[in-house]
Amino acid sequence: MEHILATAEKKVLVKLVKLVQKLRLEGRNVGWKEFLNVYDKQAGSSLSDPSRRSKDVLVAFLSTLEKKQDIKLLARVLKPNPYLAEDFKQESPDETAEQRLVRMTITDDEYLLDYLFPSNAEDWLVTGTGKKKSEAKKSTKIEMVAIDCEMVQCEDGSDAVVRVAAVDRDLKVILDEFVKPDQPVVDYRTDITGLTAEDVENATxxxxxxxxxxxxxxxxxxxxxxxxxxxxxxxxxxxxxxRVIDTSLVxxxxxxGSRKPRKLQRPSLNYLCKSILGYEVQKDGVxxxxxxxxxxAMKLVLAIVEKEVETSVPVTKEMLETAKSRLYLHRIPHNVPTEELIEVVSRESTPKIKFGKPSKKQxxxxxxxxxxxxxPAEANQAFENIDGDLGKDSAGLTQKQVFLKQSSSSGPRLYFHVRKMVEDDSAKEISATKRSYQEEKKASCKKQKREYDSEETREVDVNHCGEEKTEEKIEKLREDDLIQEIEELKQKLKAKDQxxxxxKKQLRKKKKTVSVK
Known part of the structure; x- marks a missing residue:
């Protein structure tokens, strides 16, 4: 695998590292950023963007992945696929509208993660490979089939299909069947599927x-x-x-604003239908x-292909306000209680917390x-009040790394990340205005100093002396702030050194275990 990684293109390795980050995979018990802190002491995780790292560093990290399932994942991604080839991803003069939508889907940043199927398993069907349409059946239209499933929750926590439908390009229903789940069902999600246990039992x-x-x-x-x-x-x-067209990616x-929300969900089918087609496909309570x-879904694709509608849809004011009123917490250790999160995130109010499911991939x-x-004002104030290391996430959005209280002196300090759901452009404008004002004030002071120095007499009146004393006090306060900030940085560096x-100890233990074997 190391040889294959070494011969791969850098842009492929960058995508692999980003995929590993999203899946929270760890090589030899350390993730990407922890690896950088050990591998490169000078820059460490401060330079965590994989695209800004050398190919050797990317290969070195990916080579630390040792779990069998992780190696299989790397092999699947690196396996040549004609539909993911670079020439297919590039726009060509004879590209059809349908092919463009396929290209838009597979070149989306989320595609690789969403469509990484275990298709080498025995019960999986790999379709459309080497099976060409006969000349007699070919037409000027490119064939398209749209599918949708109703799903239920099984006893083991997985989703299972209970009904599936498919329509062709002419919106003719070519498949509509009920499916018997092979696992016991604990939730038929009747409010969504409209189906009950009796419906499925009585159906063919x-x-x-x-x-x-x-x-x-x-x-x-x-x-x-x-x-x-x-x-x-x-x-x-x-x-x-x-070959797929996913309307949620297209x-x-x-x-x-100039910055995209980080966790705003993709456009829903219902919202797309209202925006593009002018009707609701899913009504409240139905x-x-x-x-x-x-x-x-087929109508949305045909609207692009035949009517050349735009693939961008507006964000409503309500969506933005909702997103701005929230903070996203991630990489929270499983043993951190809710009370501690509330204490860290908001001390002046009691917000609601919606917990995500622990990721099996992590x-x-x-x-x-x-x-x-x-x-939004309350969310912004809470973010400003959080004591943490200010930085950027992988998408370049503002976030803070928050260290939790240590229960004992041994072991590393636990931490999690907090980031805004939407980057506030108005806040950036205020910041820019402040910088502009400070720059003007500094320039004015320099001008006054030059004028004062050029005077032949160096007499200082009482008022000027008073101003000098005030400036001395301000400078002293600034020095105190800097000293305090330096002490805080020292504490944070100490925690990172720990x-x-x-x-390093974990790595040494791992090496000893391997050598003994």
């Missing part, structure tokens, strides 16, 4: 294998599979198809219908949470 049901066989008849190499958040449907159906929010949802006991405040020492 088929298996996932039957659905795979039925869909395989429609999916040649040239066929494009269409859907909203299509990866979820393909996952429950255990189908891997190379359509993007058009933000009024269960979904997978036939209608599949047809809606595998190291971390979870996330969203803190909901009453207003973390580095701890990681």
């Amino acid at each position: 049901t088929v298996s996932v294998v039957d659905i795979q066989e039925n869909l395989q008849m429609f999916l040649s190499e040239d066929t494009i599979l269409v859907g909203q958040s299509l990866n979820h449907d393909m996952k429950v159906l255990k189908i891997d198809h190379p 359509f993007k929010y058009k933000y009024p 269960p979904h219908n997978c036939v209608d949802d599949a047809a809606a 595998g190291s006991g971390y979870y996330s949470a969203i803190v909901v405040f009453n207003s 973390m580095i020492d701890y990681l």
Whole structure:
């Protein structure tokens, strides 16, 4: 694997490191940033953007991944795929509108993570590879099939398909079947699916294998599979198809500011239908219908292909206000109680906390949470009051690294990250105005000093003496602030040094274990 990584292009390695970061994978018990702190003492994790690191550093980190499932993941990503080849990703003069939408889907930053299926498993069906459409059946239209599934929650926590629908380019229903889950169901999500246990028991049901066989008849190499958040449907159906158009990746929010929200969800199918098609496909209090949802996804694609509608949709004021009223907490250690989070994030109010599920992909006991405040002003004030290291996340958005209280002197200090859901442009404008004012004031002072120095007499009147004493006091206060800031930085550096020492010990233990074996 190390040889394969060494011969890979740097841009591929950059994507791999970013993928590893998103999945919270760790090589030899350390993640990307912890690795940088040990590997490069001078820059450390302060230069954590993979694209700004050398190829040797990227290869060195990826080579530390030793778990069998992690190595398989790297192999799947590095495996040549004609539909992910660079020439396919580039716009060409003879590119059709449909091909452009496929390219927009597979070049999206989220595609690699969403569509990384375990398609080498026995129960998975890989379609459309080498199966060309016969000359007799070819037409001027590129074939497209839209699918949508209704899902239930099983006893083991996984999702299972309970109904699946598919429509062709002409919106003709080519498949509408009930599916019998192969696991006990604990939640039929009736408010969403509109289905109960009795509905499924009384209906004629088929298996996932039957659905795979039925869909395989429609999916040649040239066929494009269409859907909203299509990866979820393909996952429950255990189908891997190379050419896809995901409307949740194709359509993007058009933000009024210069910075994008970090955690604002993708446009929903219902919102896209209202914005692009002029109708609601999912009304409040009414269960979904997978036939209608599949047809809606196809209509959205046809609106781009045939009517050349824009792929950007506006963000409503309500969306932005909601996002600005929240803070996103991530990489929270599993043993940190809610009370401690509230104490760190907000001391003056009691916001609501929405907890994210612990990610199975992380595998190291971390979870996330969203803190909901009453207003954007309250959220901004809470962020300003948080005591933490100010920095940027992987998308360049402002966040703070917050160290938690140590329960004992041994072991590294625990921490988590807090970031805004939306970068506030007005705050940047205020900051720029302050800088401009300070620069003007400094220039004015320099001018006055030059004028004063050029005078032949150096007499100082009483008022000027008073001003000098005031300036001395201000300078003294500034010195005190700087001294305090230096002491705080020393404490934070000490904590980071403790973390580095701890990681080094872990590495030494690992090496000893390997040598003994």
